[in-house]
Every structure is written in C-alpha cells, then in structure tokens.
Amino acid sequence: MSSTDMAQAQPRSGHGTGVFSTLRCNVPLSIGLGILWLVAMVLVAIFADLLRPYGITAMDLTNRLAAPGNVKHWLGTDELGRDVLARLIQSIRVSLVIAFSATILSAVFGTVLGFAAAKFRGWVEHLVLVLADFQAALPFLIMSLAVLAFFGSSMLLIVCLMGFYGWERYARIARGLAISASAQGYASAVVQLGATPLRVYFRHILPNVASTLIVSMTLTFPEIILMESGLSFLGLGVQPPETSLGNMVGFGREYLTRAPWIMLAPAVVIMLTTLSISLVGDWLRDKLDPTVR
Known part of the structure; x- marks a missing residue:
C-alpha cells in the first residue's frame, strides 16, 4: 500500500471509531435498556399470534391457579386455568394498539387545530384556545367513565375516547411553532412562489x-397506557373475552393473596413500559428540542 492510500485510510478509520464512540457515549445505559425493552414489546405485539403458547380462552381446569414454573405454564395460570403468559402476550398487543392509535389520533387532531389557529388567527384562534383550556380543565377520567358507562365499551370507542386525551398540548405546540415558523423567511418565500397554505404548513x-411534536407524543403515550389500564381495571375498558394489561390487573386483584402472579405479571409490564417510554422521551427531548439545546 502506498503512503497516499495509508493517509486516506487512516482518517476513515478514525472517523468511524469516533462516530461509534460518540453514539455509544450519547446513549446512557438506562436509555439503551429502555429502547431494548420497547423494541421487545413491539415485537411481542406484532408476533403475538406466533408467540402465544395457548389461546387466551383455553382452559386447563386440572391446573387452576398453578404457580409460575409449571412445565405447561411458565407464568402460571389464573382461576379458570387460562395460561397467564398467553394472556399477557395478547394484553401487550391490545394495550399497545390502543395507546399507539390514540396517540396518533390525538397528535393529528391537535396539530391540525393548532395549524388552523396559526393560519386564520382571529376568532378561529380564540375558539381553539378556549377549547384547549376547557379540555385541560376537564377531569378526563371521570368523563371517560361516564361515556363508557352510557354508550357501552368497545375497542373503537376506547380508541376514539383516548384519542381526545392530550390533544390540547399538540394544538398549543403546533400553534406556537407555526406562528414562529411563519415569521421566518422560508415560509414567506414558498408562499410567493405560489404554494398553497396546505402545502406550506404540511410540506x-x-x-x-416535527421533532418537538414527536417528543410530545413520547410523553403522552405512557399516559394513555395508564389511562386505558385504569379504565380496564375499573371494568369499563377492554371487555372479556378480550384482554388487556389493565384488564388482567383488575381480575387478578381478587386473587392477590392466593395467586399474586396473575396481577404482578401485567403490572410489571405496565411499569417497565411506561418507565421506558418516559426515559426515552426525556432523552429525545434533550436531543431533538432546539430550545433545550
């Protein structure tokens, strides 16, 4: 190898090592573990049908309330002999689908209203801000209990109801950032080039x-998981034979002294998932939010 080739190879090697070490140093151990946990939960939700050892309604009456470590049932069984592991896997899928769908719905609804307030100003902006103040002051859990008790519980209604949780945050953030961006040169430039308002705002x-909105989504996501778990715990969330994490905790509380594993398994998953999302959300805020930097 010539001296020129060696000189060219050395910077590339050093640069690659530097990037790797920087990424490694910039991701603390707790954040890395949180990301691994969230990836594992997503994979479990996607491949739940392949991972479940039994059906969620399959009963083994000869092994009712079997303790964890059973040859047939690794995490034990419940009062009807249903496999706790199989129901836990399905519960992870249901809870994550509800939380993800509701978070997307809330973000889209709030962002659109925030952009509308920034675009039209005047009475439109005033109306959006009044609705946001009303939403922030509303005891959402009590309202959710009333709606579900009156209309009945269904997966679609739960997702739509949870989708209205926290939309005012996105509306305020989108409005403020859109007004700030409109005052900068690039927005005015594309308007002069003939771009429509819809293209200006969404393109x-x-x-x-988007970075600030994504960080807000990571903070709202665990709150929706806890909200859905609370509703299911109170018996107005996901209904049998379907199951969710809060549903499992709610039914398992009656056997806390005799079979604590029924409730502890989903409770631990809820705790670790919400903790991981909160940690990753705080880390993303520090990395993506320009006001923090």
Whole structure:
C-alpha cells in the first residue's frame, strides 16, 4: 500500500471509531435498556399470534391457579386455568394498539387545530384556545367513565375516547411553532412562489416542528397506557373475552393473596413500559428540542 492510500485510510478509520464512540457515549445505559425493552414489546405485539403458547380462552381446569414454573405454564395460570403468559402476550398487543392509535389520533387532531389557529388567527384562534383550556380543565377520567358507562365499551370507542386525551398540548405546540415558523423567511418565500397554505404548513412547516411534536407524543403515550389500564381495571375498558394489561390487573386483584402472579405479571409490564417510554422521551427531548439545546 502506498503512503497516499495509508493517509486516506487512516482518517476513515478514525472517523468511524469516533462516530461509534460518540453514539455509544450519547446513549446512557438506562436509555439503551429502555429502547431494548420497547423494541421487545413491539415485537411481542406484532408476533403475538406466533408467540402465544395457548389461546387466551383455553382452559386447563386440572391446573387452576398453578404457580409460575409449571412445565405447561411458565407464568402460571389464573382461576379458570387460562395460561397467564398467553394472556399477557395478547394484553401487550391490545394495550399497545390502543395507546399507539390514540396517540396518533390525538397528535393529528391537535396539530391540525393548532395549524388552523396559526393560519386564520382571529376568532378561529380564540375558539381553539378556549377549547384547549376547557379540555385541560376537564377531569378526563371521570368523563371517560361516564361515556363508557352510557354508550357501552368497545375497542373503537376506547380508541376514539383516548384519542381526545392530550390533544390540547399538540394544538398549543403546533400553534406556537407555526406562528414562529411563519415569521421566518422560508415560509414567506414558498408562499410567493405560489404554494398553497396546505402545502406550506404540511410540506414546509410541519417537518421543521416535527421533532418537538414527536417528543410530545413520547410523553403522552405512557399516559394513555395508564389511562386505558385504569379504565380496564375499573371494568369499563377492554371487555372479556378480550384482554388487556389493565384488564388482567383488575381480575387478578381478587386473587392477590392466593395467586399474586396473575396481577404482578401485567403490572410489571405496565411499569417497565411506561418507565421506558418516559426515559426515552426525556432523552429525545434533550436531543431533538432546539430550545433545550
């Protein structure tokens, strides 16, 4: 190898090592573990049908309330002999689907209203801010209990109801960032080039404010998981024969002294999932939010 080739190879090697070490140093151990846990939960939700050892309604009456470590049932069974591991896997899928769908719905609804307030100003902005104040002051859990008790519980209604939780945060953030972005030169430039308002906001302004909105989503996601778990715990969330994490905790509380594993398994999953999302959300806020930097 010539001296020129050696000189060219050395910077590339050093640069690659530097990037790797920087990434490694920039991701603390707790954040890395949180990301691994969230990836594992997503994979469990996606491949739940392949991972479940039994059906969620399959009963083994000869092994009712079997303790964890059973040859047939690794995490034990419940009062009807249903496999706790199989129901836990299905519960992870249901809870994550509800939380993810509701978070997306809340983010889209709030962002659209925030952009509308920033675009039209005047009475439109005033109306959006009044609705946001009303939503923030509303005891959402009590309202959810009333709605589910009156209309009945269904997966679609739960997702739509949870989708209205926290939309006012996105509306306020989107409005403020859109007004700030509109005052900058690039928004005015594309308007002068003939771009429609819809294109300006969703093609040019949205990508510039997306990082802040994504961070807000990571903070809302665990709150929705806890909200759905609380509703299911109270018996107005996901209904049998379907199951969710809160549903399992609610039914398992009656056997806390005799078979604590029925309740502890989903409770631990709820705790670790919400903790991981909160940690990763705080880390993303520090990395992506320009106001923090």
